[in-house]
Amino acid sequence: MPAIGVVLFPGFQIMNLAPLTVFEFANLERGDAFYDVTFLSEAGGLIRTSIGLVIETEPFSGRRFDTVLVVGSIQVAPSAPGLIDRLRETAATARRVAATCTGAFLLAEAGLLDGRKAATHWAHARALRRLHPSVMVDDDRIFVSDGNVWTSAGMTAGIDLALALVEDDLGAGMSKGIARKLVVYHRRTGGQSQFSALLDLQPRSDRIQKVLAYARGNLRNALSVEELAEAARLSPRQFSRIFREETGQSPAKAVENLRLDAARTMLEDGRHSLDTVAQETGFADRERMRRAFLRAFGQPPQVIKRNARHHEAVPIT
Structure with a gap:
């Protein structure tokens, strides 16, 4: 059972949780709990989103996760050093690491994007490039994968990333079926532009x-x-x-x-x-x-x- 650790922090933007529905529907399609999703934060407890919704989390405990998924926020600010340390430790034992939207900034702070290609919300791409010059920022892609690290553009692009992760695990047929259930395009390629x-x-x-x-x-x-x-x-x-x-x-x-x-x-x-x-x-x-x-x-x-x-x-x- 692939365990997914979703890393949260105070003030994250709730749209970043939309991709989790892809994993939920994968479980429904299979008829079993294939994906096990756990919400993580630095100290555990209640984490408030930018709009005020409160979510219960567990503290980092050394548990090994198949996938570590880091969410993003509307306003980008330096992360708590403790959170970055925990993220770095947990990512070291994970099969793959992913980030939606500005979650790429946390991966960059943890050194997980050094020398890698990465995507983020187009409005923050210049800042990511400036703050972390070792990251090869692609400010036009829907999502980017470089080795075992996956990053997506903003907002709904996280759903495309999640569909790609499920396709990587369970095949194109499963990913396509989930996309149909969610009434989304199956699926925008990672190379598709963010702009319209x-x-x-x-x-x-x-x-x-x-x-x-x-x-x-x-x-x-x-x-x-x-x-x-x-x-x-x-x-x-x-x-x-x-x-x-x-x-x-x-x-x-x-x-x-x-x-x-x-x-x-x-x-x-x-x-x-x-x-x-x-x-x-x-x-x-x-x-x-x-x-x-x-x-x-x-x-x-x-x-x-x-x-x-x-x-x-x-x-x-």
């Missing part, structure tokens, strides 16, 4: 939001200014002015970013040819898509597709 074109735009008005939804659902169309303006029920000139005011981008640039977002997702999924991706996302041909990818990502679509395939094919130990 729609999130970057964030228009203020419902009118422009509806236009973006229209564009996202009709990427095969030309999506000219005239077509988008008609969807917004505005003149092309008025639409272009309002669109730029609300999003900070021209309609043409926003449409290209939406196409890139969709194309990258399809490439990372790995089931589509380059020609199909180009057609489905409105680039029309591979060469136009290649030029757009080079401008945006500095690498052609073939490289992104190959990297995603490599991530899925190579077993992680």
